[in-house]
Amino acid sequence: MDAESLPYALDLVAGSGAGLSSEKRAALRASLLLLRRDYRFERVRFWGRIQGIRGPYYIAEGLGGDRAGPRSRLYSLNCVEWSLLPPATEEMITQTAGLKGRFQGDPSYEYDPTEKKGEENERIYEEEGGPMIKEEIRLVAIIDQIDKAVGIVPRGAFVKTPLGPVHENRNFEGLSLTEAKKLNSYFHFTEPVNLKNRTLLQKADLDPSIDFLDSLEHDIPKGSWSIQLERGGSLVVLRSLLWPGLTFYHVPMTKQYGYIYVGTGEKNIDLPFML
Amino acid sequence: KMHLSYSPLPNVMETAFYFEQAGVGLSMDENYHIFLALKQLVSMQPIQTCRFWGKILGLEMNYIVAEVEYREGEEEEETEEEEVIEEGGKEGSEEEDEEKEDEPPKSTYKSPPVVPKEENRTGTNKFIYFVCNEPGKPWVKLPPVTPVQIVAARKIKKFFTGRLDAPIVSYPPFPGNEANYLRAQIARISAGTQISPLGFYQFGEEEGDEEEEGGAGRDTYEENPDFETISVMELVDSLSNWVHHVQNILMQGRCSWINPSQKSEEEEEEGEEEEKAEEPDEPQPEVGPPLLTPLSEDAEIQNIPPWTSQLSTNLVPQYAIAVLQSNLWPGAYSYAIGKKFDNIYLGWGHKYSPDNYSPSMPPPVQTEYPSGPEITEMNDPTVEEEQALKAAQEEALAAAEEMDEMEEEEDEDEDD
Numbered sequence: 127m128d129a130e131s132l133p134y135a136l137d138l139v140a141g142s143g144a145g146l147s148s149e150k151r152a153a154l155r156a157s158l159l160l161l162r163r164d165y166r167f168e169r170v171r172f173w174g175r176i177q178g179i180r181g182p183y184y185i186a187e188g189l190g191g192d193r194a195g196p197r198s199r200l201y202s203l204n205c206v207e208w209s210l211l212p213p214a215t216e217e218m219i220t221q222t223a224g225l226k227g228r229f230q231g232d233p234s235y236e237y238d239p240t241e242k243k244g245e246e247n248e249r250i251y252e253e254e255g256g257p258m259i260k261e262e263i264r265l266v267a268i269i270d271q272i273d274k275a276v277g278i279v280p281r282g283a284f285v286k287t288p289l290g291p292v293h294e295n296r297n298f299e300g301l302s303l304t305e306a307k308k309l310n311s312y313f314h315f316t317e318p319v320n321l322k323n324r325t326l327l328q329k330a331d332l333d334p335s336i337d338f339l340d341s342l343e344h345d346i347p348k349g350s351w352s353i354q355l356e357r358g359g360s361l362v363v364l365r366s367l368l369w370p371g372l373t374f375y376h377v378p379m380t381k382q383y384g385y386i387y388v389g390t391g392e393k394n395i396d397l398p399f400m401l
Numbered sequence: 402k403m404h405l406s407y408s409p410l411p412n413v414m415e416t417a418f419y420f421e422q423a424g425v426g427l428s429m430d431e432n433y434h435i436f437l438a439l440k441q442l443v444s445m446q447p448i449q450t451c452r453f454w455g456k457i458l459g460l461e462m463n464y465i466v467a468e469v470e471y472r473e474g475e476e477e478e479e480t481e482e483e484e485v486i487e488e489g490g491k492e493g494s495e496e497e498d499e500e501k502e503d504e505p506p507k508s509t510y511k512s513p514p515v516v517p518k519e520e521n522r523t524g525t526n527k528f529i530y531f532v533c534n535e536p537g538k539p540w541v542k543l544p545p546v547t548p549v550q551i552v553a554a555r556k557i558k559k560f561f562t563g564r565l566d567a568p569i570v571s572y573p574p575f576p577g578n579e580a581n582y583l584r585a586q587i588a589r590i591s592a593g594t595q596i597s598p599l600g601f602y603q604f605g606e607e608e609g610d611e612e613e614e615g616g617a618g619r620d621t622y623e624e625n626p627d628f629e630t631i632s633v634m635e636l637v638d639s640l641s642n643w644v645h646h647v648q649n650i651l652m653q654g655r656c657s658w659i660n661p662s663q664k665s666e667e668e669e670e671e672g673e674e675e676e677k678a679e680e681p682d683e684p685q686p687e688v689g690p691p692l693l694t695p696l697s698e699d700a701e702i703q704n705i706p707p708w709t710s711q712l713s714t715n716l717v718p719q720y721a722i723a724v725l726q727s728n729l730w731p732g733a734y735s736y737a738i739g740k741k742f743d744n745i746y747l748g749w750g751h752k753y754s755p756d757n758y759s760p761s762m763p764p765p766v767q768t769e770y771p772s773g774p775e776i777t778e779m780n781d782p783t784v785e786e787e788q789a790l791k792a793a794q795e796e797a798l799a800a801a802e803e804m805d806e807m808e809e810e811e812d813e814d815e816d817d
Contacts, residue, residue, distance in 0.1 A: 140428035141463070143456060143732065143747025147424040149714050175424075179709055179728065182424075204715075227755050228705055228728065352460045365458065367560065370749060390731060396758040400560045400751075 127384030129158035129170045129186075135384050139373040141356055141363060144175070144388035150184070153205040158186060161200065161208055173199070173269065174371075174387030178231025185269060185387075193284060194292035194315075199269055201233070201262075209233075211262065214270035221259055222267040229268075229391050235261040268391045274316045276366040278342060278374050280383050281311045286338045295336070300379040306362040307353060312374070313339035320344050349401050367401075370394050409451045410436075410443050416453065416743045422713040423724035425734045425747065427456065434536035439467055442531060442540050447472045454530065454591075455732075455746030457583065462534040462563025466587060466746075469529045470522075516653055518547035524648060524656030525551065525588045532583065534563060541565060543584040548654025549576050554585035558751055558758045572760055586750045588650065593752075594733035595647040595744045596696060596725065598636060600628050602646050604693070622646060622692060630739045636723035637710045641697040643725065643735075649689040658687045702729055703755050729753055 127135040132154060136145055146154070154172060162170045167188030176183045184202045189195070200208040225237050236258040285295040305311045318340045324332075342351055352365045359378075366372040371389020376382065394400075413436040420426040427435075435453055443451055446469070454468040519526050525548075531540040557571040561579060569575040569582050577585075603625040636642050648656040690698060699707040707729050712721040713736075727733035732748020770776075782790070 137428045137430070140426070141431065142458065143425065143427060145421065145424060145426055145428075147422045147713060149422070149716065150424060177709075177726070179705055181711065227703070349460070352458075354462065367460075396558055399758055399760060400558050 127172055127386055129154070129162070129172060131382065131384070132158070132172055135375065135382070135386075138361055138375040138377070138382075139363070139386050142365060142371075142373045142388070144371070146175075150205045154184075157202075157206055157208065161186060161188060165198065165210075167198070169193075171384075172386065173273075174389075176229055176265065176268070176387070176391040177389065178229035180231030182231070183229070183233075183265060185265075192291040193294065194286075199266070201265060203233075211266050211269075214266050218263050218267045219271065222264045225259065225264055226392075229265070230261055233260070233262045233265070237261065237264065265391075271393075272369050272372065272387055272391075274314070276369050276372045276385075277315050278312045278364065278385060279315045279339075280376055281305075281313055281341070282336050283381075283383065284315070284339075285335050287335075292338075298381060300381055300383075301362075301376065303359060303378045306376060306378045307355070309345075309351060309353065310341040310343040312342045312364065313337075314342070315339060347398050347401065350397060367397055368394055409448045410440055411452050413439065413453050415741075416745070419722055419736050419738070419741070419743070420734065420745060422722055423711075423734060423736055424713075425724075425745070427747070431536070435465055438465065438533065438536035438540070442467060442469070445540075446531075449473070452743075453745070454587070455748075457561060457586075457746070457750040458748065459561035459563035464532045464534065464561065464563070464583065465536060467531045467540070468591075469531055470527075471529060516548040516655060516659065518545060519655050519657070521545060525592070525650060525654075527647075528591075530584060530587055532565070541580075543580055543587070546581070546584045546588045547576075550581050550585045551588060551650060551654035552652075554582060554589065556761055561750060572763075583750070589752070590730050590733060590746055590750070591647045592645075592650045592656075594727045594730050594735070594746065595645065596643045596735050597646045597742055598628075598631050598737050599642045599644050599695060600625055600631070601740075601742065602644070602693060628740065631737075633712065633721055633723045633738060634718075636737055637712055639697070640699070640706075640708055640710070641695040643696045643708075643737075644693045645690075645696070646693060648692050649694075651687040651689045653687055656689075660686070696725075699729075702753065705755070 127139075133151060136151070139145075158170045158172065161167065165188055168191055169189045171187050171189070173185040173187050176185065181203060184205050185199060186202070186208060187197045187199045189197050196213060198213075199211045201211055202208045237260075238258055280298075280301050282298045282301070283295055284292050286292050301311050316339070318338065320340045321338070345351065350366065350368045352367060354363050354365070355361070356363055362376045362378060364374040364376075366374075369387070369389065372385060372387045374383070374385035413432055414429075417426050417429065417432040426432070439451060439453060442448070448469050449472045450470045452468045454466040457464040457466060521529075526545045529545075530543045532543060533540045553573060553575045556573055557569070557575055559569055559571055559582065561583060565578070565580040565583070567579040569577070569579060575582055601624065602622040605621055605623045631642050650656055651658055653659070696708055701707060705728050707727065709726045709728060711724050711726075712718065713724055714721045722736050722738040725735045725737075729752060730746070730748070731753050732750075733744065733746045735744045736742060
């Protein structure tokens with residue numbers, strides 16, 4: 127969620143049960159502003175909090191001019207001092223794919239991915255200065271995965287210019303109440319996967335400047351999003367069931383929307399059993 | 402924990418204020434609405450104590466849960482309980498002597514005896530729970546929980562939809578609908594995560610011996626008037642400064658163990674012979690950790706400590722509060738400072754497991770009939786074997802005839 131609307135937005139997502147203490151809010155208000163100045167971001171967002179066993183990680187991200195461009199992510203243990211995270215690469219994601227369990231809360235903690243393979247392999251790997259994975263890398267990979275999988279925006283909030291870069295749509299006045307209740311009014315803000323597979327008939331109804339992303343309708347498994355209207359219909363809240371802890375809010379007929387992730391950073395693989 | 406006997410209404414806003422310092426909780430608006438909803442609940446029902454237990458998220462709607470104790474003697478009559486699915490209804494077949502020829506034989510299956518549920522105000526049913534979907538909607542009382550439901554709830558993992566009458570489609574089949582599943586999960590969460598600082602509660606003056614009822618232990622506690630507050634630093638440093646004040650639920654699904662086959666005494670009078678043949682071995686009594694066990698005794702979850710403790714702030718330690726989060730039931734939080742403490746649950750209502758959930762396998766195929774030699778197939782004898790047998794039989798016959806002839810000769814000799 128955008129740093130500028132943070133205090134108000136936190137109130138709106140508090141229905142999921144997780145929030146920030148007043149101390150952290152005060153710290154964030156100042157430090158996010160400083161981040162923006164120091165790193166020359168155009169926009170700074172508070173991405174969320176990943177709860178480790180010994181302590182939480184607070185994650186922020188900064189964007190440049192192209193909203194769909196690569197985002198810089200930073201983490202902090204106390205909302206005051208922020209460290210830049212390396213950008214996520216495919217290699218990182220495959221390396222950390224096998225890591226399970228909670229985050230420790232210490233960024234220099236090292237995971238030993240070869241633990242399960244047996245002792246012999248471990249010895250060999252250790253000599254090579256082996257693939258001990260630091261928690262920082264795991265953090266990067268998880269944030270990237272979560273964002274790609276469940277980072278969503280309402281339809282029409284972003285517009286793709288003919289030259290390529292994606293900008294916020296200044297004409298976006300919010301979804302109507304009927305639109306807000308439908309899954310296909312929300313898009314994943316990431317490289318589209320299903321878009322090309324649509325039939326020509328479906329594509330005829332789309333507006334290429336707005337509909338350049340995947341909608342939530344075709345998410346697998348079906349029903350992995352919970353849509354609720356709160357406050358008598360003046361607030362739409364989407365919660366992801368695949369990554370529990372991700373809460374997206376939107377106030378219909380206004381420009382306010384955003385999402386935050388507050389959770390343990392673990393995917394809910396049991397989802398198909400639970401529906 | 403505020404325990405004013407003349408006003409059962411809890412001070413939700415104060416609790417919310419403390420939890421907010423921990424970074425946990427709903428928005429202040431929602432807290433206030435819940436406060437007013439609880440006030441309405443207290444005015445409508447004869448309530449002794451009331452507490453905001455927490456919020457359980459669901460797919461379509463959420464649940465606000467209030468934990469309540471009725472005033473003494475004010476218990477409402479039990480509405481008709483849902484019959485737990487029983488297959489023992491076919492017992493009567495053994496008493497019938499005649500079998501009608503055109504009906505297939507009735508099953509002689511007797512289901513294992515059902516573990517009886519705990520009485521109200523004891524064990525898992527110590528508190529009554531009311532839920533509503535949103536503050537302002539009517540409060541609905543959840544039915545008491547039965548051990549069968551708890552045992553089944555441990556084997557499944559389902560999201561709540563938000564509708565109390567929704568069926569739970571699962572394997573193994575859950576005996577009840579969403580209201581029962583919700584109640585069972587609330588019972589499990591309470592048993593696992595309701596904690597208080599050491600010394601706040603103590604066991605009351607015991608009249609009976611501790612050993613009565615098979616060593617079930619004490620199940621009641623009372624506030625300790627001489628409670629010495631534990632400093633916040635100590636509360637955060639060591640888990641042994643916290644204790645569970647809700648009884649642990651045994652494998653059986655109850656807090657106090659009961660021998661289910663004791664009930665069969667009544668049935669023995671009816672059909673003695675069959676009963677004794679089929680009675681299983683005496684089950685072993687189950688023992689769990691007693692009430693007021695410190696958290697340091699909690700089991701780890703595969704190298705993850707069961708609780709994470711933190712101070713609410715490092716900047717102002719003299720006013721910080723101690724906060725505990727459960728790693729076993731993500732969403733369960735507790736805070737304590739001085740004489741104040743409280744627990745809350747905000748989450749989806751499921752236990753954490755580092756491994757994937759695997760549904761239980763169906764049981765092995767039952768044997769239809771016992772295999773004995775009379776129905777076991779054997780090879781037909783070969784021709785050689787038949788001939789050998791025939792030859793042996795003829796020999797035996799010939800030998801027998803000789804014996805007879807000899808006897809007759811002897812008789813003739815005697816006659817002479």
